[in-house]
Amino acid sequence: MIDKRTAYTFVKLKPSFWKMIDYTGSSILTVDRLNVFYGSFQAVKDVSFEVRPGEIFGLLGPNGAGKTSTLSAVEGLLKPHSGDIHVAGFNVSKQPLHAKANMGIQLQATSFQPELTITEIIRLFAGIYGVPLTSQRLNAILQDIKLEDAASKRFGQLSGGQQQRVSLVIATIHDPILVMLDEPTTGLDPQSRRQLWGRMEAIREKGHAVLLTTHSMEEAEAVCDRIAIIDHGRVIATNTPEALIELHRNDPNVIAASRKGKITLEDVFIGLTGKTVRA
Amino acid sequence: METKIPKPKDAFLSLMRADFTTQWRNRRAVVMSVLVPTVILISWKGLVDKLGGPFVISISLTIGLTSIGLMGYAISVARDRDKGIFQRLRATPTPNFFIMISRLTVQLAMIVLLVACVFIVGYKFDKITLSPAGYALTFVTGIIGGALYLGLGQSIVGFVKNAETVSSTTRLVYIAFLMLGMFGELNQFPETFNQMVHWSPFGTVRMILTGGMDPHLWNHETTIALFVSVGYAVVFCFLGIKWFRWNSAGA
Numbered sequence: 219m220i221d222k223r224t225a226y227t228f229v230k231l232k233p234s235f236w237k238m239i240d241y242t243g244s245s246i247l248t249v250d251r252l253n254v255f256y257g258s259f260q261a262v263k264d265v266s267f268e269v270r271p272g273e274i275f276g277l278l279g280p281n282g283a284g285k286t287s288t289l290s291a292v293e294g295l296l297k298p299h300s301g302d303i304h305v306a307g308f309n310v311s312k313q314p315l316h317a318k319a320n321m322g323i324q325l326q327a328t329s330f331q332p333e334l335t336i337t338e339i340i341r342l343f344a345g346i347y348g349v350p351l352t353s354q355r356l357n358a359i360l361q362d363i364k365l366e367d368a369a370s371k372r373f374g375q376l377s378g379g380q381q382q383r384v385s386l387v388i389a390t391i392h393d394p395i396l397v398m399l400d401e402p403t404t405g406l407d408p409q410s411r412r413q414l415w416g417r418m419e420a421i422r423e424k425g426h427a428v429l430l431t432t433h434s435m436e437e438a439e440a441v442c443d444r445i446a447i448i449d450h451g452r453v454i455a456t457n458t459p460e461a462l463i464e465l466h467r468n469d470p471n472v473i474a475a476s477r478k479g480k481i482t483l484e485d486v487f488i489g490l491t492g493k494t495v496r497a
Numbered sequence: 498m499e500t501k502i503p504k505p506k507d508a509f510l511s512l513m514r515a516d517f518t519t520q521w522r523n524r525r526a527v528v529m530s531v532l533v534p535t536v537i538l539i540s541w542k543g544l545v546d547k548l549g550g551p552f553v554i555s556i557s558l559t560i561g562l563t564s565i566g567l568m569g570y571a572i573s574v575a576r577d578r579d580k581g582i583f584q585r586l587r588a589t590p591t592p593n594f595f596i597m598i599s600r601l602t603v604q605l606a607m608i609v610l611l612v613a614c615v616f617i618v619g620y621k622f623d624k625i626t627l628s629p630a631g632y633a634l635t636f637v638t639g640i641i642g643g644a645l646y647l648g649l650g651q652s653i654v655g656f657v658k659n660a661e662t663v664s665s666t667t668r669l670v671y672i673a674f675l676m677l678g679m680f681g682e683l684n685q686f687p688e689t690f691n692q693m694v695h696w697s698p699f700g701t702v703r704m705i706l707t708g709g710m711d712p713h714l715w716n717h718e719t720t721i722a723l724f725v726s727v728g729y730a731v732v733f734c735f736l737g738i739k740w741f742r743w744n745s746a747g748a
Contacts, residue, residue: 293588295743306500318590319500325588329580333522334515345511346589348503392501 245270245304246320246396246427247292252301254287254451261287262298263451269396274418274428276442278435280491284451285431286326289400292429293323306395319347322389324382326400326431330373336360336384337369340391347392363387379410386417397421398429403437415441435484445483449491459483466490508591512599520603523573530569531611534561535618537678542623550625551710554615556678558639559703561611563674566646567667570604571654575663578654579745587743601647608643612636631710638709641723642702645730649698651737658745674699701726 245268254262262284269275279285290296292303294314303310306320330339340359344351360366363383368376373384382402389397399418403411418428418441432438438445439459446456455462466472467481472489476482520527534557541553577583586596612635619625627635650667657663677699680686686694694700701722708719 295584295587308500315502315590315592316500318588319502321588323585323588325581325585329582329585331515331519331577331582332580333519338515338518342511342515343589345514346503346508346586346591348501348507 246306247275247429248302248304249288249292250302250304252288252291252303253299254284254291254296255299256287260299261451262291265301265448265451265453267446267453267456269427269429271395271427272422272425273443274422274430274441276438276445277429277431277448278433278438278445278487279431279448283448283491285448286400287451288448289398289429289431293321293325293398294318319392320395322392322394322397324385324389324397324399324402326404332372332374335370335372336365336376339373339384340388343388344391349392359387359391378405379407379413382406382410382414386414390421393426395426396429397426400431401433402430403432403434411437435482435487439483447487447490454490455486462486502590505592505595508589509595509599512586512591512595513602516599516603517606519573520607526569527607527610530561530564530607531614533564533675534558534611534615538615538618539622545623545625550619550623551627551631551707551714553623554619554625554635554710555703555706557615557619558612558635558706559642559699560675560678561615562608562639562642562646562702563671563699565604565607565611565643566648566650567653567671567674569607569650570600570647571650571667572660572664574600574650574654575657575660575745578743579660581744583743593743604643604647605640608639609636612639627710628712630712634709634712635706638702638705638723641726641730642706645698645702645726645733648730648733648737652733652740653737655737655740655742658742660745678703696722696725698726698729701729 247269249268250266252262252265253260265284265288267275267277277285277288287296291298291301292305292310294310294317297311303317305317308316308320310317330342334342337356337360340356341351357366360369363380363386365376365380365383368380373381376384386399386402389399397418403414406414415437418430421428422443430437430442442459444456444458445462446453447462448454455466457465463481463483463486466486466489469486469489471492472481472485475488475493476485537560538553538557541548541556545553583596587593616627616632616635649670653666653670654663657666677694677697695704704719704722705726708715708722
């Protein structure tokens with residue numbers, strides 16, 4: 219296990235020149251005053267947060283709050299109106315390839331070419347990330363995700379849980395320092411969800427970081443070290459789940475949201491974001 | 498830990514391997530792209546003496562190129578955009594243009610396959626033979642014509658966001674081109690219509706293909722048709738790239 223206090227990355231800028239970034243006390247991901255517009259609609263408003271080494275960071279919010287827009291900006295899939303995003307020290311706008319090489323991504327609706335088999339999809343992404351993939355290594359990966367018998371199946375033929383395992387394997391095939399998972403456990407059975415949590419925790423154990431969006435407060439409480447609650451495009455609270463509960467325990471809205479007397483993260487979430495169902 | 502930017506060659510080869518595999522698994526679409534032109538070629542056997550071998554082959558090739566650009570390329574791009582496949586690829590350290598160049602390389606291979614099949618069928622069934630220069634030049638003009646129709650497909654997939662609408666639009670345009678090819682230049686219509694067909698994307702491609710097959714007959718009008726075809730291709734590609742969005746939500 220890598221001690222996160224001494225986690226370093228050596229960044230290859232040129233063949234002859236190596237830059238070393240020391241992550242001690244610094245962030246793997248920094249989002250600073252991010253603003254995202256769709257036409258005249260502002261989806262993300264001055265969002266700032268950081269994700270540290272060895273941390274699972276949850277981004278929570280109701281539907282349409284701006285979570286996926288924030289993630290998309292970090293992933294370089296949309297151009298923010300303003301703001302700075304750094305991944306492993308690289309500016310996402312100015313050094314997109316370096317930033318993307320340090321990220322592993324599982325999109326909300328991850329889809330791969332439906333004509334390709336699982337093996338072919340893994341080979342494709344290994345090739346894209348420049349990861350040498352021998353047959354033994356490929357078999358080991360398939361065994362690890364318990365899909366050795368489904369190697370020749372196409373992605374669409376897999377169950378939801380199997381698809382998630384393949385997506386996560388592809389997101390981590392290049393051992394990225396930051397893994398971003400957009401609602402990864404939606405639609406999974408409890409066994410698959412627990413297994414995914416275990417994989418996230420394994421990433422954390424290595425000193426790497428996970429940025430997770432989820433609608434499950436149970437999940438956020440179970441795996442996240444810190445969370446940010448985002449609503450109407452703004453971050454309205456950032457802290458550990460325990461601290462958030464403690465801080466808002468006496469908030470009348472939170473108490474009103476409580477169903478069984480005991481204040482939970484879900485009560486805090488509803489207390490802060492309101493009871494109105496979002497589109 | 499080292500930040501390893503993959504070699505462009507490795508990333509591109511991986512994309513191409515995946516795109517060729519996808520194309521291979523869509524064999525039915527490939528067969529259809531080649532089948533329609535060859536059926537026309539065989540069914541027009543009786544017209545070879547009247548219209549000339551190069552004319553008949555050029556009609557078949559133009560319809561085949563339309564099929565590749567509209568039915569093959571545009572529909573597959575619209576589908577993959579709708580499924581988020583492009584977004585997933587764009588989230589990797591691969592330049593965006595690699596993703597499209599890989600796709601276009603597959604279509605280029607399809608164009609070469611189409612031209613070869615039409616030549617073989619033309620020779621076997623209609624006894625149409627060309628000079629070596631004619632065969633070589635037809636591959637070149639075929640690629641230029643293919644670029645025009647790929648550009649047209651790109652502009653449709655750029656302008657129309659919904660995959661199903663792209664599919665129906667390209668089918669309509671394809672049928673319109675098929676009709677133009679079958680009847681447009683048979684001089685059975687008013688002169689204005691004939692001129693429109695003559696200088697349409699269909700007509701100019703057919704002209705350069707005919708000219709390419711028989712270089713001795715390449716004349717001033719064929720040269721103008723070549724420039725017009727290139728012009729169409731540039732305009733369609735420009736609009737297609739300008740309008741194109743990587744996801745169907747338009748972001």
